[in-house]
Amino acid sequence: MPDTLPDDLQLQLITDLLIESFEGLDNFDHQLLALEKGACGAETLNVIFRVIHTIKGTAGCIGLGRIEATAHVGESLLSLLRDGKIQTNTEIISALLALSDALRGMLRNIESTGSEGDADHSILLARLQTLQVQPAAPSASEQDAAPAVAPEPDGFGLFEETPISATPVLPDRPDATPAVQPSAPNGQAPAVSESAIRIDVAQLDKLMNLVGELVLARNQVLQNVAQPDPTALLAASQRLNLITTELQGSVMKTRMQPIGNVWAKFPRVVRDLAQELGKKIALVMEGQETELDRTIIEAIKDPLTHIVRNAIDHGLELPDVRLAAGKPAEGRLVLRAFHEGGQVNIEFIDDGQGINLERVKAKAVQRSLLTADQAARLSEREVLNLIFLPGFSTAETVTNLSGRGVGMDVVKTNIEKIGGSVDIQSRAGLGVTLRIRIPLTLAIIPALIVTSGGQRFAIPQVNLLELVRLEGDARQKIETLYNAPVYRLRGKLLPLVNLNHHLRLTSPGSDEAISIVVLQADGRQFGLVVDAINDAEEIVVKPLGKQLKSLACFAGATIMGDGRVALILDVLGVAQRASVVTEARDRASADETQAQDKRDERQTLLLFEAGRGRQLALPLSLVARLEELPATAVEFSGDQEVVQYRGQIMPLLRVARFLGGIACADTELPAPELLQVVVHSAHGRSVGLVVSTISDIVNERLTVQRSSAGKGILASAVIQQRVTDLLDLESLIRAGDPAFFEHGSN
Secondary structure (H helix, E strand, O other), X not given: OOOOOOHHHHHHHHHHHHHHHHHHHHHHHHHHHHHHXXXXXXXXXXXXXXXXXXXXXXXXXXXXXXXXXXXXXXXXXXXXXXXOOOOOOHHHXXXXXXXXXXXXXXXXXXXXXXXXXXXXXXXXXXXXXXXXXXXXXXXXXXXXOOOOOOOOOOOEOOOOOOOOOOOOOOOOOOOOOOOOOOOOOOOOOOOHHHHOOOOOHHHHHHHHHHHHHHHHHHHHHHHHHHOOOHHHHHHHHHHHHHHHHHHHHHHHHHHEEEOHHHHOOHHHHHHHHHHHHOOOEEEEEEOOOOXXXXXXXXXXXHHHHHHHHHHHHHHOOOHHHHHHOOOOOOEEEEEEEEEEOOEEEEEEEEOOOOEOHHHHHHHHHHOOOXXXXXXXXXXXXXXXXXXXXXXXXXXXXXXXXXXXXXXXXHHHHHHHHOOOXXXXXXXXXXXXXXXXXEEOOOOEEEEEEEEEOOEEEEEEHHHEEEEEEEEHHHHHHEEEEOOEEEEEEOOEEEEEEEHHHHHOOOOOOOOOEEEEEEEEEOOEEEEEEEOEEEEEEEEEOEOOOOOOOOOXXXXXXEEOOOOOEEEEEOHHHHHHHOOOOOHHHHHHHHHHHHHHHHHOOOEEEEEEEOOOOOXXXXXXXXXXXXXXXXXXXXXXXXXXXXXXXXXXXXXXXXXXXXXXXXXXXXXXXXXXXXEEEEEEEEOOEEEEEEEOEEEEEEEEOOOEEEOOOOOOEEEEEEEOOEEEEEEOHHHHHHHHOHHHHHOOOO
């Protein structure tokens, strides 16, 4: 590197080179793959050429000679392509992708060591030069006709065990660096390209304006301290609250990025692995615009890549096998993302062979993970869950892609670390669907604050299902099963965990009531017994110190309004540590629930009022959440009332107006300050039903006494000694928001 530039200027130039080059090379790969598929317009070639030309010029200016020389050879080949003197084919595309890998490798070396490294790229350079002067072969069609040498899929579907950071080095690119770079090891600084983020200038202007308003509000508060005026202090506090809320939302938007940033590398991964394994694969990506926090994106990059690689390696069959099974020769892998219920849902769907359940059980027995008798009694879900056990693999031999016994357990662990969950469904001969649910952000989350043993704890609302309070004789409904406490909640056995006992805290010993927080972890429910339930609020998540990081029951900490620290509970960690989801108890609970359902066919209903004297009911399965929203939050989109809700614009439908009749009398009353809203979610969208009062949740044996009671009503029945109309939710939504059912997932 030249010594004529000041150190700080040279460092800035190198940083700019790294950021621009990594972004440019990502686009370079994307455009090359489009070129290979036939998008060979002049502008595509110009974009590809400009990327390499820019890297060459910038590297030359700061004395990075090896990068400049390597880029120059690629630039010469691209110049001939751009001028139409040679035509693109598979070998040229592969060579240019290898050039991208080589440049990316040298840039990574500069980032980590400060030098370009000493990797030998002579074979690649000779190959690029040869392609400039003679026709390249074989063509894409000739490659398709080549004999397949890849091992046959074993029917294990999407999930073989591969180290997440392992990546293939294709046989026609011996000098190339891996197509997918592993994440930096723990303790190392993140890559420069990963620590930088682009923000729209308009967004920065909005942040500056909000900061200015925040300063004015602060001055008002400070002035009131010198000259106390309760009215002025209240007004300043309210303004401060509004500004802080808006500032929080704006800052969060700067951290939100589309998941397409992670998916951008998958077309390259699919192409490279498909060529190596002799397969034909079509990658379909839906919902790339779905946004989530950058910290979440960084945490899921490796797990998602691992899942895609396993889908290609083991889920999708060879072309001749697919044809023999009556399938198209080309396999299909669909990636879909959408928002739902305040979380991001990611689906991986392949049309391969599916998971061979008998093979999974046989391998689990062979590896002494369970006995043959235990394996014979497993349900389908339990067999699928064996995939997540450490050390599990069905591969007969160790290859560069599978057989090491390190795989889906790591994926599941990494997803659960950020508060997410993984679910699998398999259909023999038709394929596998894997679903991941993850929070939008880890920085600021809604949480329930509880007290136990004289200390406060925060429980992420993403794990919260409902709250139960047992008073008087209801306390006697807690039973014992397999020496563990359970509570029968609407006919289903709910395992209980006493937080005081679990954390060895001193219990106040009150006999007045028992407070149970019903939680969900890994798709299963349990009740957490606490001393008191305080309130729900948004908390700022702080990482734990190294002394507490090893404790599985805590996910972080937060500072409360009074300055005291509250620990954030890791719901899954608590459940695992308390052993509330063991196989025996799950099976006993399922058997007991099934028997109870046969004895007592009941429905769980939400009761509410929409108009004076009129009780309505809705199946609880149709209710996503119950909310209290300030009336001031209501806005309009055209003629439709809407609110901003969990990153969406949610339409509001007033049930009383829809039903008409006596219910309309409510519209003559003064508007309430807080709206009672029943939220229904489907297909990644939500709609809010505005009601007068939310009354109760009941589990009743429903006896319909009147089949139809008018517009928007399915039937009528007597519930809790009151005539109750069963609401026709679909007709209500179609009347108030016809577009709701026309939209798919976001």
